[in-house]
Amino acid sequence: MHPGTDAPATTGPWPGLTERVTSELAGSLNLRRTALRLLDLLRPAFADWVVLALPELRTGRLVLHGGAELTATTPVTARVDRERGLGHVLSSGRTDVLHVDEDAETGLEAMIPNAGLRAEAAALRPADVAGIPLTARGTTIGVLVLVRGTRRGFPAEDIAFAEKLAGRAALAIDSAQLYEDRTHVAAVLQAGLRPPVLPELPGARIAARIRSAAAHLDLSGDFYDVLGSGDDWLVVLGDVCGKGVEAAVLTGRTRQSIRTAAYFDRRPSQVLTALNTVLYEADASRFVAVVCVRLRPIGDGSSAVASVAVAGHPPPVIIRAGGTIEQIEAVGTVAGVLPDLAFREVDVRLHLGDTMLLFTDGIYEARGADDFYGMDRLVELLPGYAGAGPEPLCEAVEQDVCDYLGGRPHDDMALFAVTWGR
């Protein structure tokens, strides 16, 4: 190989390997998968035994990936000496090669700081061990420990080649580490914004669905919540302005405001009034459409009264056990843009087997080949699911709307169904 020039892909002792390291490691942003891929590419052709030593970004703890078992990960418990072996390659960013004889100990302990892995490597002796630094973006982020047994040795050109490979691999590993670190931050923040796990209601069955507009995110501007206890529950479904992460943060605030308001007064009209005031005072340009339903059993629990109030949101639809559909006449202004709003409640009765379906505008405004999905289509679909229960109903609506979309992009979509009776 000529210094200063890139050898063509097909020349050299390991044809195409550099290119494969570059292209295949680009396929995953997951650290573990990237490490596995690198180990798989190097073993057994380039080296008989390989370990990837990577300090974890968050904890600083050194982890050894690979060995005889490709998928193994081994944390290093002993202190790593910065002056010798692995520690030296990490701190100096310089390659270190050592020869391990039949009987001599020659520094293997410093290069492989784990007894089990060291025994695997020692079984190959007489062997040669190379510690190649993984340096990316100016920092040595890890060490590639390669072992060749049976007197294969590491000629200088192979060391140079390994350093070049390590340079390519280090970029992919560094990216995966940064991604993992950011993912951790996002996951912790996101945990509080996820749709809640639904509680068991004593007198009713409930189900909910959210399909996010951003296909890869579990975050949306549509939300639902169920709060209460005993025989007094509040079901909330809503849609905040905007999409994606910004909208999801607003749904988090909205859900919290509703929970706090409902702690003092569970009447839907009062919950919405409080929400409106809080949102208006925080930022009058942000608005939220919400439907609130308070559920309380009547008498022996064979029926319930549902008090419904809406703020700029489509009212729920009732699918009676016998298949008739009733649209609840409830109206109210969207919350957050005007001060001092009052909301009106409408009371309806739910009998055994009746289902109340709450849905956001992403459902009927889903745009298919030529038109919106529309309320008519929804109302035609529902009678067939009378008595089917909340989960099958939500599933059927979601499926019908998605079929109608035919793969086109859509807004956030949320569904919530309550069927009275266990």
Place this chain on the structure above:
Amino acid sequence: MSAFDTADAVARFGRALVSVDTTAATGLVGELLEHGADPVVVLVEVIAAGQRAVGMHWQRGEWTVAREHAATGVSAAAVEVVAGYARRVPVSRGRVVVACAEREWHALPASLVGHALRAHGWEVTLLGASTPAARLSQYLHDLGPDATAVSCSVLGALPASRRFVEATTAAGIPVLAGGSGFGQDDRRALAIGATAWAPGAYAAVEAIAALPPVVPAAPPLPAAAVAEQAQLERAHPRLLAGLRAGWSFAASVLTGSPAVADSLESVVKDVLDQSLHAVWAALLTGDPRPIPETAAWVAELLAARGADPRLVDELGELLTSVLVDFPLSHALMTEAR
């Protein structure tokens, strides 16, 4: 091998599905597990068996779609009981992501396989029905699983399943394919680039353990077939309209209003969708069998609804003629006849 009377359990579970009795179904499953039944055996021999019967009831025109969905809801609740038991098994293996690709709405088989794997010590992430490939990809980056399992029961979901295979193998992750959409052997699964195929939950448990830790990116599918399948997908509404207008059975039930579940109109839509999807599947996998298999399914569906059996041949001829501008598909249809 089961520690319980399977025939009796199946009969009781079947009765619970018929009467949409969630309490009876979950009670039965809980009872079996309390008496030491293997969770996977309960999933496969009792719940999956009951669910297959539900599908047959619809196919024979005995059950409405809503009734089928309601029974499926009962099965799903029963699966949750098993899942609770499976979660008690300590995680001793790697992680698997189990998902259905877009157009696949039958989430139950996937969740069944997921819980079977969980019962065998795998950590399982279930992504559920009709998952976009971008969402799967995000999970693969975030979790770095040892394998992906893709469940496909309808032929129309095969193109999206291929996108799952691409997303998965691009990250070096092996992918296990299963479900009736892949047919009775591994040909279609391997054709779309899956690492392995499993015909059921037991086989999936074995196959997952035997997958290699790293796989190369799946090679591209034949370009001409991929291009033509994409054209068919774009032309689907037009082709559907052509079939609807030309097939005498469709004309006889045409109402012009949206297809309400269980109407003959909706059965016609299912039949026409499936027939075109069979051509997609044959194109992408190089396996012509989806075409005669779908014809047989249509024949059963029509027979159960008292329609003239010759209508199936008429549909075949019509399909061949509307696909005249799609050379590969046209050839497939001509060969199939």
